Amino acid sequence: MSMLQLATWNVNSLKVRLPHLLQWLEKNPVDLLGLQELKLTDDAFPVQELTMAGYGAVFAGQKTYNGVAILYKRSTMPTPVDVEVNLPSYPDEQQRVIAATFGDLRFISAYVVNGSEVGSEKFEYKKAWLDALLQDCSQWVKTYPKLALVGDFNIAPDDRDVHDPASWAGQVLCSDEERNRWRALLNLGLTDSFRLFEQPDKTFSWWDYRMLGFQKNKGLRIDHVLLSEALANCCTASIIDRAPRKWEKPSDHAPAIATIQE
Secondary structure: OOEEEEEEEEOOOHHHHHHHHHHHHHHOOOOEEEEEOOOOOHHHOOHHHHHHOOEEEEEEOOOOOOOEEEEEEOOOOOOOEEEEEOOOOOOOOOOOEEEEEEOOEEEEEEEOOOOOOOOOHHHHHHHHHHHHHHHHHHHHHHHOOEEEEEEEOOOOOOHHHEOOHHHHOOOOOOOHHHHHHHHHHHHOOEEEHHHHOOOOOOOOOEEOOHHHOOOOOOEEOOEEEEEEHHHHOOEEEEEEOOHHHHOOOOOOEOOEEEEEEO
């Protein structure tokens, strides 16, 4: 039996949050970690610091906004191959997806469009982007029996994932148009690993910096680890680690982790 830990974390600026990332990895030496919102260019990616921490990386950065990466623990993971950036069916200047294969596992880190507000141009971009993700994912699940799609999806799947469902009803991140696309993604053969297990009520992964959002637990669960059937069948735990959100100058997101026991 071998154990594999797969994780995702929107760090909201890797430059600012690098000390947090290194501190977290020391306590949580996950095998694969998808990062989102790097907010730095490739030449500024902290390759040396991560190498010293025992991690390799593939990454696609972007100045000021977006940017995604996959970190892999060198002692447990093979060298990544077939690295791809962005969605094959959606040419985009925004760096939102990076994928790589580790042995027989395809791992994808995604930063889904926020959408700003329902009805806006950015919301139309989000819907088109998600439709492209659905198109590409339908092929991925056929090509890769072991597939993990992780990241900041900017979708709270249902009312359990929202601190105040009434106030968020129909709003961006919680609209029917977004949730319908989420369900379509699962219908392709992916499983929300978090919902494989009984979870404490009001468990979230993102809290607004304003209005004491974290202190009052006014959050949403929008960071997810989705697993293909082969991986979901071997998943033994799926959690959200709130600890880094309590640190000084934290990301507004917390890491999500799924454990696979094969």
